[in-house]
Amino acid sequence: MTPVAAEERTVLRMEGIAKTYPGVRALDGVDFEVREGEVHALVGENGAGKSTLMKILAGAQSRDSGAIIIDGQPAHIDSPQSAMALGVSIIYQEFNLVPYMTAAENIFLGREPRAAIPGFVNFSKMYSDAQAIIDRLGVKLNVRTSVNRLSVAQQQMVEIAKATSRNARIIAMDEPSATLTEHELDNLFALIRSLKEQGVSIIYISHRLEEIFQIADRVTVLRDGHLVATKDVKDTDREDIIQMMVGRELKEKIPKKPASIGDVILSVEHLQRAGAIEDVSFEVRRGEVLGIAGLVGAGRTEVARAVFGADPIDGGRIRLDGKDVNIRSPRDAIRLGIGLVTEDRKALGLVLGMAVRENISLANLGSLASLGFVSRKRERDVANRYIADLMIKTPSTEQTVQNLSGGNQQKVVLAKWLFTQSRILIFDEPTRGIDVGSKVEIYQLMNRLAENGAGIIMISSELPEILGMSDRILVMHEGRLAGELSREDATQEKIMHLATGGE
Amino acid sequence: MGKPDIGVRNLLVKLLSYGILVFFVLLCLYFDYVTRGLFLSGSNIVNILQQTAINTIIAVGMTFVIISGGIDLSVGSILSLAGVLSTMSLLQVFSRMHQGPAVTAWPLVVAVLVAGMVSMAVGAAAGAFNGFCITRLRVTPFIATLAMMGSARGLSMVFTDAVPISPLPTAFTNVVGGPSILRAIPPLVPLAILVFVVGYVVLTQTDFGRRVYAIGGNQEAARLSGVNVAHTKLGVYTIAGLLAGLSGLMFAARVGAGDPKSGQMFEMDAIAAVVLGGTSLMGGTGSVAGTLLGSLVIGVLAVGLDITDVSTYWQMVIKGGVILLAVVLDQLKVRLGSVGL
Structure with a gap:
């Protein structure tokens, strides 16, 4: 001008x-x-x-x-x-x-x-x-x-x-x-x-x-x-x-282990939510890590929440293993084997004032209770198992989670979803604000879950993470799918081009 | 901050955590001293327990509500409504069965059972209505229970034309309201203990109890973990209402009438007991054990100040001061504790 x-x-x-x-x-x-x-x-x-x-x-x-x-x-x-x-x-x-x-x-x-x-x-x-x-x-x-x-x-x-x-x-x-x-x-x-x-x-x-x-x-x-x-x-x-x-160097080592990719486990068709999601369709297969890239506000979290039943949808359908399912609340989603690792773990993922043990069991308390009474012993055993398995650094099962580091808090969230035996796990910015060591452990856990046949959706704003971990990448822009890239084709430039509204 | 500071601070936090217990013991010892041993005599202890029982029963329910992150202002009015309706049904059943001078206990037993059912049903229904308004109509707990506070009180006036239901059968007031156990202890006391124990077990040992803590601690995280927030809240307010209703009949037995004006400001004593017991009004933390202690402090304070001839008005001032002090000290504990980490 x-x-x-x-x-x-x-x-x-x-x-x-x-x-x-x-x-x-x-x-x-x-x-x-x-x-x-x-x-x-x-x-x-x-x-x-x-x-x-x-x-x-x-x-x-x-x-x-x-x-x-x-x-x-x-x-x-x-x-x-x-x-x-x-x-x-x-x-x-x-x-x-x-x-x-x-x-x-x-x-x-x-x-x-x-x-x-x-x-x-x-x-x-x-x-x-x-x-x-x-x-x-x-x-x-x-x-x-x-x-x-x-x-x-x-x-x-x-x-x-x-x-x-x-x-x-x-x-x-x-x-x-x-x-x-x-x-x-x-x-x-x-x-x-x-x-x-x-x-x-x-x-x-x-x-x-x-x-x-x-x-x-x-x-x-x-x-x-x-x-x-x-x-x-x-x-x-x-x-x-x-x-x-x-234009950064991809120097971070992402320990991706491609799993054998099986049948379609989740398919989402014409998902619609006024002002947030415009006609989004995609599918996830067993053993696959589906990355969703995009800028803040592109509607990625909204898609995750809609699939998980956290927000009501205005249209579209969701199928699990080829069968139509009606997911109207997170409870429905959890029952069907879907887990959501939220972006904001402190506000949405954890009850900070509760113990590690109580947070791990929260989404699957029923399995530990008979006649309404929770078996403390079994609950503690479960907590100890995941603490060992995920190498959660905590003095005991009774530590309140607000006293743990970010990485260990995230592992507690993961333990919660592992304990529900989720077959589909949605990770929303899974490594945000987490130390490098925990990051690698979370990637390895994703590999393991994929190997065991789970379908994984990973929303991330970190391009190296998206490029490194995903088998396939969706890019969102202003509530819509702007494009899809295969692992082989994807580059940071291509993703950013689609994410910023380029044709 | 140097190391010694942290040591001192931890000690302070410890002391403050047990602050209410320390305060309770000191209070008992003080009153015992100034009354030359009268205060901790057997009969006075029974007196204190009796004074404390009703508030304890209500406050156990209130503990559920407050841990879930809510508040219930309607318990005093529910008490009066349940008290009125249950004593009315008691009189009905009793008069129908108790024809002539036949001396058996059956009419009383049946009448008490019916009245007990009515009191709990009325209370639970009112509480469930609170829960319905809060979960389905999305009215905030403060407003929903404020409305119930007015409506339930109004209904008990309507049903009685504002005249107390009396006289109640003396057999009833003597057995249920009087010191009928071992000629010393009124049934209210073991009932309060039972409610306390059940409340304790439900909150700490059941999945329902766990969900109450979870929604109070972080409602959205609980929902995203599959907790049915609406059902849990409905349960919480129903429990609070049921216990208030039960208290209605017990209170009528103690005072000898189903009085529509009874239970005024009882919600305040219940909230005070919960807060004195260290339960946060923000929800998520607290225990019925603390509530029991808080209720005992209020009872000891009331009886002790009575015995030492402190006027009712000054008692109100002192009670207010104690509650304020307890909360201020609790804040201090939280502040010191969080900095110490």
């Missing part, structure tokens, strides 16, 4: 930003700079560090080291308030709006214009000021409408109005297009262009690469917490960006 002039002024410079979470190096000395009035796209795979970098900029996360320089001055950003005071605002995917307040009340939340009497709000001034801001953005919206009655796109506009009303000069938008329709997206782009003309800089995070070429001036690619490159958009193309996103 705008030709990049040589004297473009840099408003923001982040230098050598580093951040380590327990077990994960999220950012490793990243440099990032934004010029006045530019739209700067920030891209990378899931977990590349985009969100962490933005949260550090917005004061929502602390950094371990590195400096933030705004207008050539070192900026002390240690809270969202201090970031806002320096003109930095961030618009998250999940909006920070109070649903039962009007648009104007949200825009001025926490700094309402005061009336003459102390403690009272000058509502007429608040509404006229808010309307002026909204009008200046060229948005059609009545600021007296309560936010819960606005569309998602309108709520986004309120968020942007909130940011500009605080004189934000740098606005970061995290996946702003994810939930917008085509027309709404055009409006957003128009708004971004008008902000640009007012000298506001936009940091634009998106998984949809085509948008970058429509709106951005420059693009920065992150990979595994490192800066790959910052380029002018006119000097790059889609393939080049994908190459930068995935």
Whole structure:
């Protein structure tokens, strides 16, 4: 769009930003700079560090080291308030709006214009000021409408109005297009262009690469917490960006042992769930590891939950061993021999306050009970068997699982599903936040399960894991199957191409 | 943090874990001292147990509810409704069978059995209705049981025109309500012990009990592990209602009337006993053993303050303070404990 002039002024410079979470190096000395009035796209795979970098900029996360320089001055950003005071605002995917307040009340939340009497709000001034801001953005919206009655796109506009009303000069938008329709997206782009003309800089995070070429001036690619490159958009193309996103060496050893692949055990036909899953069909065979790749929000977890009966479906059918089954709850699924290792093991996989023994037996308590009484001895024997078998590091069967490490917690979840004798196991991000040793053990367990004739579905955002473990790979994009790749054909580039909406 | 700090902290956590037990013992010793041995005399201990029994029975049910992550405000009203209806049925059966001066125990036995059934059935039905509203109509436990609290109380007024059902047969009040066992112990006490034991066994030894803990600890994880959350909750509220209903008849026997105004604020004493016993209102943890202790503390406090001539109003203030203190100390325990890990 705008030709990049040589004297473009840099408003923001982040230098050598580093951040380590327990077990994960999220950012490793990243440099990032934004010029006045530019739209700067920030891209990378899931977990590349985009969100962490933005949260550090917005004061929502602390950094371990590195400096933030705004207008050539070192900026002390240690809270969202201090970031806002320096003109930095961030618009998250999940909006920070109070649903039962009007648009104007949200825009001025926490700094309402005061009336003459102390403690009272000058509502007429608040509404006229808010309307002026909204009008200046060229948005059609009545600021007296309560936010819960606005569309998602309108709520986004309120968020942007909130940011500009605080004189934000740098606005970061995290996946702003994810939930917008085509027309709404055009409006957003128009708004971004008008902000640009007012000298506001936009940091634009998106998984949809085509948008970058429509709106951005420059693009920065992150990979595994490192800066790959910052380029002018006119000097790059889609393939080049994908190459930068995935271009890592496959150095991790994945101990895949292909099992003999048998009959179809699970087939899913025309699965449908409004707003999440669009006509998804696939099958899994005995002994097969079916990988499902895709970006966050592509609908992979939703498919897993639908097959497992955790969420109701709007259409489609599921067959096990060729027979139609009606799965209406996780209980039905478990009875039919399906297990789901959830993505978020703390919130969904474990009862953290319960003992290792109690978590392992939870999904199959009935087999340990007679007349309703649970046999503690048999239960302990079962727990001890899986502790030994999976090498779970715990002082005893009675340890509460919240005191175990992430890898060992995940093994407890796996033990739970092994004890239900699942024939179909769905792993959703099975190695997220887990140490390398446990990772390898989990891969080996998958091999063993496949060898014993189980069908395995593995959802993962880690391409090496998908490429290394899967016999076949499905790629999802925006609720649909974007394509299928055989183990031999699959490459990181091909997966990422399909996952970002490429034909 | 240095090592000695952690040692001190662990000791504190230990002490706080047994805090309620320590407090209970100290409380008994204190009252015994100021009453010069009167407090821990046999007859007064029976008195304390009798005072504690009703609350213990209700609180055992409340423990199930709170461990499952819910709350039941309706138990006091269910007590009155079940008390009213069961004493009405008692009078009916008794008067029909007890024609003339024939001196046999049968009419009473039959009448008590019928009344017992009625009290538990009424309680269980009210509790099941709570459970239905919570699981099927998706009303939050607080609101569902608040509604039942009003409705059940209203119904017991309607059925009685707000006049207590009395007099009850003296044989009934003497045998069921009075110290009929070994001429010293009222049947209420062994009944409370029985309820406690059954409650303990169900919570700790059965798969149902395990599911109660699981849904209180993490409802979604429990559901995804195949736990039937709705059935479990239905069971929990039915148990709470059944025990409240049973208490209704026992309470009527003790006071000698089926009083529609009985049981007011009983839900508060039951919740207090559960909380004093270390059960978290967040659900997932707790035990009926703790609840028994909590109930005993409340009973000892009430009787002890009575004996030492503390006015009823000050008793309320003190009871409130003790509950607050117990929860604050529990919070402290959790904080110290989690940092220590």
